[in-house]
Amino acid sequence: MEHIIEKIKKSGLRGRGGADFPVYLKWTMVKKAAGERKYIVCNGSEGEPGSFKDGFILENYPGEVIFGIKIALKAVGAADAYVYLRKDYYRKFKNNLEKIISKQPIIIFQKPGGYLCGEETTLFKSIEGQRFEPRIKPPYPPQKGLWNCPTLINNVETFYYVNQIAKGNYRKTRFYSLSGQIKHPGVYEFPEDLDIKQILQKTDNWPSFDFFVQAGGGASGRILTLKELNQSVGGVGAIIVYNTKKTKPIFLMKKWIKFFLNENCGQCLPCREGVYRLNEILNQPKINWQSFEDLLFILERASFCPLGKNIVVPFQGLIKKIIGYDYDDKGNY
């Protein structure tokens, strides 16, 4: 029988947690890593606003996910696995998952923190009982992850598809979370390269009004206008539709920044102070766009972790593509 890692490699499966990393590569690294103890983590923290497909999978295909984890336990030679669930998922799915797990070495763990605990090294720290903050990388999780042991960490959806690959059912699809000002919000499964326009049309969600979308995720996803919808979604597969006329960019930005202000960890200067000042600027009667731009610049170039770096993505899109028309070059509304 062909080894599962070989099969995953042939399938071309990439991680569905947002970073798009080739799955076989991670598995190979963990398998080859020296260490008596190894761990597997199934990341079900799903903290990105506008993403709810992991919850959908856990509700409808829990057996498949657990089977995927079981395959991983065997394939990389790990001792224990954790299913890391955000609080509401934990409440909803714990009992059912435990029934399926039975006596396998798989532990259900309730996420103690917020958004940031979805970041892999922060997630490890939260299990270890430390402050919820990312670690310096390298070492990467396959070298030193949970309790400093080689760790394979993949998203819920990734494990689901590993199960499909093992059973020969993988058809290069992924799950999409659709929300915003649309008629039929929900989770849909489509080919991974389907473009946004087709997804909206096929789900009968194509709006009749002027709109733009946020693709990838509700906090760090990129802003796309009508002309740009011929591309695939990426990220965690979330699409949020905004009615251009009914959406005030400034309110949207305030909403985003408030989210980060509540969710960031406070470890690195650009994110801690930068987000604080971005919020301050947005709440002033007149926005200082020069400072705004400077702060986005250091967030992108100098933040400690990917979450800090990704904060700028929706802001830059919104300012350039949406506000760009409404503001003059002096920054007046």
Add this chain to the structure above:
Amino acid sequence: MTMMIRAIINGKKVKVRPGQTILQAARENGIEIPALCYHSDLDAKSNCRLCLVEIKGVKNLQTACSTEIKKGMEIKTETPEITRARKINLELIFSQHFEECDDCVWGFNCRLLELARKYKVKIGRFLDRKSDFPVYQFGPSIVFDTSKCVDCRNCFEICRKQGVNFLKLTGRGWKTKVVPSGQLNEDCIYCGQCIVHCPAGAVEAVGEFEDAREYLSQFQSQNQNKKNRKISGEKNILSDYFGWKNKIVVAQFAPAIRTSVGEKFGMAPGFLITEKLTAGIKELGFDKVFDVCVGADFTTIEEADELIMRWRSRKKMPMFTSCCPAWVKFVEFYAPDFIPYLTTVRSPHIISGGLIKTFWAKKQGINPKDIIVVSIMPCVAKKYEITRSELKINGLKPVDCVLTTRELIYFLTKCKIDLKRIKGRKLDSPLGSPSGAGVIYGASGGVMESALRTAYEGIISRQAARQLINERQKKNLLKIEFKRIGVGREFGEIREAKIKVGKKFLKIAVINGIGPVKKVLEKLRKNPRLYDYVEVMTCPGGCIGGGGQPVPTTAEIRNKRAIGLYQLDKKKKIRQAQQNPIIKEVYQDFFAEEKTRHKICHTGYSKKKKGIIKILPSGQH
């Protein structure tokens, strides 16, 4: 020999050691990269994001402090993008930092200001968000002004590394704060390592530098028209301010400051300036200047004696040193079951202070009440030590005031006394000339070595019933064993040695940096015979790395300061405490009465509750 690897930094080919970070490699090659939260004692945290560099082929800027340099790497440390990022980052740092530059332990040596100039930073670009943050005072030793804190976490990390865990991180995001522990079973031991690890001057000793500043402003206003800077003859001003009118004010300085105080006057760390230092202190108006190393010689004699006694009776073993007041506080608070194991001998400056107010006062015919003793120390825990009432002799404190090395430098600088130019002067006799053993008290391992230099003969003669050991054998023994506890120690390292004494071995351990102590104590609880004699210095490297020393204090600087002390020891003709003539004089005459000796040289300890933590409103400290 490790193989060197080649890399390119700013177009320059460099050879670096594998495993080094970009920051270390660059600095070794004379390329400076700004780094605020980086300290050689701590693991890289890379949270200040100033050490950003560009690596060819790598997306986004990387932090030099945490990135390992690799073969063939092409690194740029200054580009327009890096400059822009550093400028904005610095502006954000300043938005957290309430400036009070003329009252800062960094003085005008401030890296923040230096970087602000280099990167054309607008210091006030963002409003200070911490201007109303509180100021904490820990006991009589440490002040933490959180309105100056830039959240680099060095204090938190060093407190953790010290095993004290008094400083805590609370909150998340921009609400993250370093705060003192509210737990009753956690207390500050006043080591002051947070002070020398803070890049922003948010932590300082109590009195730094308000006391000096206030005094000096009075002094200067009264001296405006006088060419003569000397406070000598103007003593009444100094006395007036401190309430010491018509007093004899005596200064004594610690072993460890003679190789560090020069750093602020353009001299290299480790450069010895005992006589210049004496001259500088005299110039400030002190009537007499004595050397605490002489007090150390007394400590040595007493401690050696106590060691011999305990070794013979095998009671209260192992014996711990007690020169370090932070360590004493640690035992009294965190491990009171070990109180009986501390030597009862007082620390050097307390003994010499006591001698000044008894032996010297009697000799000079001065009423001890008219003497003020000011100790100049590399330490902030000493400010706490002198508040201990059990140290009083005939109702008087042996030492009235403790100034840190930094406070002395502040005084000297403000009075325009340049130690580089000043002509050296001799210390005052008879308490002015120490043995080499007294000098090395300033470095980790020094107390132990000094005591053993003295105790060795005693132990041999008593324990081994005058077993014959020829001189050469004895010398070699000492040399070999002590080499290992000498210079070159690493922070948190436990150095162990066995010394053959007759048929037995004396098992010793030297600890610098109090972090590993809890584990050692745990081992001793299980096996009290693990060691016979243990020296603990709370600060890394001993007092040369003390919390009262000039900033920056790094591993490299500490090492140089220690080497300076050991060189002085080598040059000394008298290297054993008991050979110091003043020791002979005092013991033969003044200490003839056992009670006197005990009163001046010994003390007691007791279990301590948590000390007082004051919360002062911002700007009031």
